[in-house]
Each structure stands twice: as C-alpha cells, then as structure tokens.
Amino acid sequence: MDKKKLDFLTSFYFLKRFSLRQLFLTTLAIFLLGTIVDAIAPNFTILLLGRLIQAIAVGIIMPLFQNLMVLLFPPNKRSFAMGMSSVVIILDLAIGPTLSGWIVEHYNWRMLFQFLIPLTIIILIFSIIYTKNVTEQSAVDLDWWSVGESSIGLGLLLYGFSRIGTVANIDLISAIGLLVGIIFLIILVDYRMKLATLATFTLKNKTSAEIK
DSSP: OOHHHHHHHHHHHHHHHSOHHHHHHHHHHHHHHHHHHHHTOSSHHHHHHHHHHHHHHHHHHHHHHHHHHHHHSOHHHHHHHHHHHHHHHHHHHHHHHHHHHHHHHHSOTTHHHHTHHHHHHHHHHHHHHHOOOOSOOOOOOOOHHHHHHHHHHHHHHHHHHHHHHHHTSOOHHHHHHHHHHHHHHHHHHHHHHHHHHHHHHHHHHHHHHHHO
C-alpha cells in the first residue's frame, strides 16, 4: 500500500462517515487557519506549524476530490474527469513555483499567505452557499492499526532516503530510519495477509453453511 492508496482509502472512509459539506467546509477552514498562522508567523517554527496545518487540509481534499469523481461520474466519463483534474494539478506544479518566486523577489514572503487569506475566505463563503451533499453516509470502519503502521513505515522510509540525499551518504540515522521503516511495512504486510486469510476462511464457511 503506497501513500496515494492510503490517502484514497482514508478519504473514502471520511466521505462515508461525514457529509461532503462537512468535509469540504472543515477542510477549507483548516487551510484558512494554517494560512493565517503562516501570514503572522514570527519565526520558522511557527511558519512550519502553519504549513503542517495546511498540509492536513490538502491531504484530505486531494484524495477526496478523486473519490468524488469516481462516485459522481459514470464509468465511461471517469477517465476524462481524472485527466482534467491531472491537468489542473500539473498547471499548479508548473505555475506555482514561478509565481511564488516572483512574489518573494518583488515583495515580502508573507504576501504568499496574505494573498491566500481573502481568496480562501471567498471560496469558503461560496462553498457555504452552494456546496450540496451528494453522498450517503454509512457506518464504515477504518483499520487504524494499518493506517498507523503504513504511515510510520512510509514516513521513516521517506525520511531515510531524504537524509541520504541531504548528507550524500548513508549514515547511522538514515540507516536506522530505513531499517525501522522496512520492519513496520513487513509487519503491516503480514498483518494484512492474516486478515485476508481470515476473511477468505470466514467467507468459505458462510458459503458452505448457506449451501447446506
């Protein structure tokens, strides 16, 4: 299970447990909070905290957007919808760094976040007015144990490889990060395999009982 699949599954869980309106408005509010924190950040630590708050919102809304396209579009139009969303993301990656660099060069870096505050507020107001619930809620369970293990394992792997790129060498810290990350992922795979085996066994017994 990679990060994209993990995001997709957790987003699907939230989409089933909460209404679209609740999720979207809450996500925008969290993003707005992070942006305000960044705009007034007195030091790098507070700036990083604001960015982490923004990352929480983006981590929810991006896979939520993909889940909605799967749910709302018929099978013959899903590829087109996913393709259009990919174009938007690619344009963001292409324009964002250039625009941000120009703003930082000609203005104060706080302008990056001060510009987003009124824009996010406008979007939030329009979302309150026009966002409708298009999904049905149901009592679904999320395997938090698997989410935790995969997050720790993938996070440590990412940290280990990032540190190797930074120090240009495999030091003790990066080696420990990679090793512990791999161990967590091995435990996760073993756990999921046991769950799959148990589910198959239970299904076979249920089918046999129904036949009898």
